[in-house]
Amino acid sequence: MPSRDPIAEPWGSRTPYGPGRRWPARVDLHLAEGVGPEDVDRWVPSASILHSNGDALDIAVKDGRIVGVRGRGEDRVNRGRLGPKDLYGWQANHSPDRLTRPLVRRGGKLVETDWDTAMGLVVERSRRLLDEQGASALGFYTSGQLFLEEYLTLAAIAHGAIGTNHLDGNTRLCTATAATALKASFGCDGQPGSYGDIDHADVIALYGHNMAETQTVLWSRVLDRLAGPNPPRLLCVDPRPTPVAAHSAVHLAPRPGTNVALMNAIQHELIRTGRVDHAYVRDHTVGYGELVRVTDDYPPERAAEICGLPAERIREAAALLGGAERLLSTVLQGFYQSNQATAAAVQVNNVHLLRGMLGRPGAGVLQMNGQPTAQNTRECGADGDLTGFRNWNNDAHISDLAAAWNLDPMRIPHYAPPTHAMQIMRYAEKGSIRFLWISATNPAVSLPELRRIRETLARRELFLVVQDVFMTETAELADVVLPAATWGEKTGTFTNSDRTVHLSEKAVEPPGEARTDLDIFLDYARRMNFRDADGRPFPQWHDPVSAFEAWKRVSAGRPCDYSGLTYDRLRDTGGIQWPCDAEHPDGTERLYTDGRFWARPEECESYGRDLVTGAPKEEAEYRAANPEGLAMLKAVEYVPPHEGPDGEYPFTLITGRTLYHFHTRTKTGRAPELRRAAPEVWVEVSAADALEAGVHEGDPVEVRSRRGVVRARARVGGIRPGVLFVPFHYGYWDTDAADPDGERDRAANELSATDWDPVSKQPLFKTAAVRLRRVGAGDGRPSPAPTTTASAPLDAEVAATRGRPDTLEEPDGGGTR
Numbered sequence: 001m002p003s004r005d006p007i008a009e010p011w012g013s014r015t016p017y018g019p020g021r022r023w024p025a026r027v028d029l030h031l032a033e034g035v036g037p038e039d040v041d042r043w044v045p046s047a048s049i050l051h052s053n054g055d056a057l058d059i060a061v062k063d064g065r066i067v068g069v070r071g072r073g074e075d076r077v078n079r080g081r082l083g084p085k086d087l088y089g090w091q092a093n094h095s096p097d098r099l100t101r102p103l104v105r106r107g108g109k110l111v112e113t114d115w116d117t118a119m120g121l122v123v124e125r126s127r128r129l130l131d132e133q134g135a136s137a138l139g140f141y142t143s144g145q146l147f148l149e150e151y152l153t154l155a156a157i158a159h160g161a162i163g164t165n166h167l168d169g170n171t172r173l174c175t176a177t178a179a180t181a182l183k184a185s186f187g188c189d190g191q192p193g194s195y196g197d198i199d200h201a202d203v204i205a206l207y208g209h210n211m212a213e214t215q216t217v218l219w220s221r222v223l224d225r226l227a228g229p230n231p232p233r234l235l236c237v238d239p240r241p242t243p244v245a246a247h248s249a250v251h252l253a254p255r256p257g258t259n260v261a262l263m264n265a266i267q268h269e270l271i272r273t274g275r276v277d278h279a280y281v282r283d284h285t286v287g288y289g290e291l292v293r294v295t296d297d298y299p300p301e302r303a304a305e306i307c308g309l310p311a312e313r314i315r316e317a318a319a320l321l322g323g324a325e326r327l328l329s330t331v332l333q334g335f336y337q338s339n340q341a342t343a344a345a346v347q348v349n350n351v352h353l354l355r356g357m358l359g360r361p362g363a364g365v366l367q368m369n370g371q372p373t374a375q376n377t378r379e380c381g382a383d384g385d386l387t388g389f390r391n392w393n394n395d396a397h398i399s400d401l402a403a404a405w406n407l408d409p410m411r412i413p414h415y416a417p418p419t420h421a422m423q424i425m426r427y428a429e430k431g432s433i434r435f436l437w438i439s440a441t442n443p444a445v446s447l448p449e450l451r452r453i454r455e456t457l458a459r460r461e462l463f464l465v466v467q468d469v470f471m472t473e474t475a476e477l478a479d480v481v482l483p484a485a486t487w488g489e490k491t492g493t494f495t496n497s498d499r500t501v502h503l504s505e506k507a508v509e510p511p512g513e514a515r516t517d518l519d520i521f522l523d524y525a526r527r528m529n530f531r532d533a534d535g536r537p538f539p540q541w542h543d544p545v546s547a548f549e550a551w552k553r554v555s556a557g558r559p560c561d562y563s564g565l566t567y568d569r570l571r572d573t574g575g576i577q578w579p580c581d582a583e584h585p586d587g588t589e590r591l592y593t594d595g596r597f598w599a600r601p602e603e604c605e606s607y608g609r610d611l612v613t614g615a616p617k618e619e620a621e622y623r624a625a626n627p628e629g630l631a632m633l634k635a636v637e638y639v640p641p642h643e644g645p646d647g648e649y650p651f652t653l654i655t656g657r658t659l660y661h662f663h664t665r666t667k668t669g670r671a672p673e674l675r676r677a678a679p680e681v682w683v684e685v686s687a688a689d690a691l692e693a694g695v696h697e698g699d700p701v702e703v704r705s706r707r708g709v710v711r712a713r714a715r716v717g718g719i720r721p722g723v724l725f726v727p728f729h730y731g732y733w734d735t736d737a738a739d740p741d742g743e744r745d746r747a748a749n750e751l752s753a754t755d756w757d758p759v760s761k762q763p764l765f766k767t768a769a770v771r772l773r774r775v776g777a778g779d780g781r782p783s784p785a786p787t788t789t790a791s792a793p794l795d796a797e798v799a800a801t802r803g804r805p806d807t808l809e810e811p812d813g814g815g816t817r
């Protein structure tokens with residue numbers, strides 16, 4: 001069987017295929033050194049939680065320990081392929097520094113204790129604050145890493161039992177804009193498209209989406225199409241020379257923060273050249289006249305000036321999109337974490353509506369997620385939405401939810417949208433939130449302007465509960481730390497970006513006294529003695545299966561309807577896409593195939609917001625604009641970023657992921673192969689800027705913004721001049737800590753600003769103004785940035801990033817099952 005080095009060849013070998021054909025299977029297998037397939041005691045079905053692709057895999061178990069993984073060849077998502085993070089990330093489960101006992105702060109130090117003591121403190125503080133101030137004193141900030149059953153339970157506790165509006169997920173950082181853009185265009189969240197659209201598309205447009213690094217297996221699917229007959233042509237919008245850009249027919253590298261101007265010019269060209277499906281627009285949309293009026297002011301020449309691009313390239317991009325017969329678009333952080341995030345993402349939806357490119361094979365939009373279970377936070381209402389995609393502003397939806405939970409509707413706060421993460425932090429900073437329970441996320445590294453976040457979380461007046469797998473930078477600041485079980489140690493479901501639901505089963509026991517997040521939340525609910533309207537314990541469920549059954553009931557009839565799914569079906573079939581109900585027993589590959597949207601005023605998830613100010617719209621306004629519930633073309637003017645480069649801070653900083661790490665590296669930083677591939681933070685600088693600053697490959701440099709500093713070695717690469725890139729989420733847990741002068745100097749978010757998109761409230765990580773300074777001569781070593789990715793060096797002498805050929809690939813997918 002051929003073997004490969006997944007670090008050097010993250011996308012594996014090619015299995016080419018043509019349009020309309022089924023993606024050939026290729027099963028990837030990696031086992032710990034010295035373990036052969038014959039040694040494995042059990043294979044336990046699951047999927048990856050280290051990206052949003054949802055790669056289906058089986059966990060290999062031997063002697064009660066995880067010893068490897070194998071792709072599931074029959075699964076619709078990955079057809080057996082696994083990426084480097086899938087193959088190696090599981091090793092973090094065995095890390096010797098797992099949290100195994102609860103901790104409480106005594107005399108300024110965290111000390112071990114038992115569960116009763118730790119939970120007793122959490123309950124005592126919750127009760128006291130509820131008595132003193134009411135529900136608004138309590139806030140919850142969760143993850144995109146838990147399971148559906150856990151988010152449902154958390155949402156029921158926060159919104160239903162306690163009645164606080166302060167519940168959000170870190171999905172606010174990565175998918176809030178996806179959800180908001182889908183609601184703005186189609187009335188409701190949920191991806192219209194499917195990963196299967198890659199098999200059919202003749203043009204694939206990737207907007208701010210470095211798929212090659214964020215979703216390696218999905219990129220393998222694209223590479224296989226590119227290697228087959230009649231390959232699709234790609235459009236890439238990204239200021240960095242990503243692998244996506246390298247394979248594109250047209251690559252646009254706009255000035256950061258100018259996406260709306262670019263999208264307006266593209267639509268201007270589509271309209272000017274008559275590339276509009278007028279019948280589709282007439283029958284299925286509202287807003288065309290206003291769109292024509294606004295985009296009329298954005299000829300390519302104007303956008304070229306704003307974006308710093310040749311007008312001709314913009315025309316080429318528009319011609320590519322306009323000539324497509326089957327257009328698939330994907331969008332990610334380059335749009336979502338940038339200036340005018342929602343407005344820009346909505347313009348991508350507009351292109352599809354203009355061209356009638358929805359609801360048929362190859363014609364789809366994927367407003368992508370960054371995290372594996374981000375979709376579930378949205379569906380379950382743990383991230384600023386309400387459970388089952390319900391509209392907080394629609395009393396009938398609140399009554400409906402209250403009936404499903406058997407609660408008085410007045411217990412569910414709906415005087416305003418649920419509080420977003422940055423506002424939760426602000427309330428904590430100002431002192432009105434006095435209890436914050438953070439589960440499976442690490443804001444002390446991942447939120448903007450870290451100095452301020454650290455100070456907020458460390459406030460003596462704030463009672464901080466942190467539930468996690470490791471002692472993160474956030475857990476270090478907590479009053480109570482609760483040790484959680486993780487993937488492979490618990491059972492539950494999760495849903496990827498294209499609505500595919502997988503079941504992940506418990507393979508091994510969690511270490512020490514660690515408990516599943518579901519058990520912890522339910523234990524809290526029981527200790528708090530929450531009751532429903534009939535005096536029964538609330539939530540009424542008690543384990544993963546009963547939670548899933550409760551979810552089926554509360555999602556029934558909503559767009560994210562899971563009522564046709566069971567654990568047994570998922571166990572037998574693998575991934576199935578929602579909605580899955582009596583009408584669609586096998587799931588649903590594409591939404592809106594009939595041109596009918598979830599946008600009628602009675603059913604829509606949101607009445608929308610103004611795309612410039614973010615002001616929420618009222619029902620009457622929505623009804624007047626869209627009485628029949630058609631899709632909405634939304635026009636918007638370009639507005640420059642709040643902070644742009646100037647004489648003092650002449651560069652724009654963008655941040656992002658690299659292929660070998662995920663999040664704040666709590667798991668991937670503990671997988672030796674991944675750690676070796678991208679061990680340290682770096683600063684990417686263009687050749688022209690490096691020359692001017694006297695910087696060479698590997699030189700130590702300092703990047704400074706108005707908020708802080710990062711020091712690292714320089715990678716001289718192909719990034720757009722005037723722009724610097726620093727990979728996000730290198731924190732401090734694996735360093736000897738701070739600089740002698742007291743400055744933390746490693747995490748990209750030392751530099752970013754407290755600023756967010758007015759519509760989706762997603763923080764803007766990609767437009768900080770910074771300056772660059774060489775701080776000394778290099779020692780001849782290159783920067784630690786990977787060479788296989790967008791951070792590839794211009795200097796040909798830099799040694800290639802490599803691992804070991806320890807993964808087996810079976811091309812036809814047979815044999816290993």
Ligand code: SF4
Nearest residue numbers: 170173174370371663
């Ligand atoms: S690291 Fe990426 S996936 Fe995770 S929250 Fe941030 S943006 Fe989202």
